[in-house]
Amino acid sequence: MSFSGLYLTRVWLGSNFSPKFLPKTIRPLAAHVKLTENCQAKCISCDYWKTRWHDAIKADRAVELLNEIGAAGIRSLRFTGGEPLLRKDMFQILKQANTSCFKEIILQTNGLLIKKLHKEINASPITTVCISIDGLEQTNDVIRGIDGYFDLAMQGIKLLRGKKVSIAVTMNRMSAKELGKLVEVAHGVGAEVQYNVLSQSLSFLKDADTDAMWPEGGDVTEIAKFLRDDLKRPAYEVEYVTKYFKKQLDAEPPCILGYLQIFVLSNGDVMTGCYPLKPVGNILRDKLETIMASEEYVLQCEAMVRRECPGCTCGVESSLAMQNAVSSAFFELGRLTHRQMPVNMGMPAEVASAKNA
Secondary structure (H helix, E strand, O other): OOHHHHHHHHHHHHHHOOHHHOOOOOOOOEEEEEOOOOOOOOOOOOOHHHOOOOOOOOHHHHHHHHHHHHHOOOOEEEEEOOOHHHOOOHHHHHHHOOOOOOOEEEEEEOOOOHHHHHHHHHHOOOOEEEEEOOOOHHHHHHHHOOOOHHHHHHHHHOOOOOOEEEEEEEEOOOOHHHHHHHHHHHHHOOOEEEEEEOOOOOHHHOOOOHHHHOOOOHHHHHHHHHHHHHOOOOHHHHHHHHHHHOOOOOOOOOOOHHHHEEEEOOOOEEEOOOOOOOOOEEOOOOOHHHHHOOHHHHHHHHHHHOOOOOOOOOOHHHHHHHHOOOOOHHHHHHHHHOOOOOOOOOOOHHHOOOOOO
């Protein structure tokens, strides 16, 4: 069995049977990095754009950070924000860092700058571009607060070459009936579709109008149909999302995100894959290796499994797959770890990943 297979087996045993089986050395499979948290969209589902953020990680430290992530054995790297393309030296940082060790480098973007910067993206080591779109043209532009957002993002997608492309939709009341058509539109431009689940417990959503977007009644039925028929999600996942939106959940699954992902915010704070919990270190003070080896990091990952947090929907797909250890679970975990998250689920995907968050 490979190291990652043995590692995931221990996470499964520890989250389903006894904490004593949990790995004592944390080896995340993916890293989410925010070089900036500024954003030019004005989403009604997010508060990020209301703040002017300071980009504390300078270019030299950003290059070192990417090298440290690769040296830690992490093979999936995701740039998120805010809007990562607002970081003007991003492509220079990628050029200077050793990116050859990464199996995938994901750009999580709102898509507004893809058309302008498509040549730079195409020439970069970025392997995957994931664009946040929450509905068809009119609905999406209302949710995202920018007229022409949908069309501009689609124009940008069509200019990408040699990149995997996906669209991440945060499921909501306003676009529930459009989801099937959105899949058709995405496939028409060569993009796959991922999904996020609204959350009402994250600090960067505290002033967002999530009540207006919360699915009810027939909306939940449409969303369940979308997950089951269009995205071919497993039954246990469809059941979870249905109960979640109906507020009928008895309990959340043990959260294993700390063992799968590591987040680095634009102020240098390091998070164990969880925004509601406090940072476990800061890369402006210490090397990433030192932070990952700390007792505080391990204890917080263990606390996440026990759900000692305010709760959110981030990474719930992975936690559900681990809890429902069917024959495809570990394959699913590997796939999920190397795609969005959620981002950061529970938020516009470019937020995925956050203000403490």
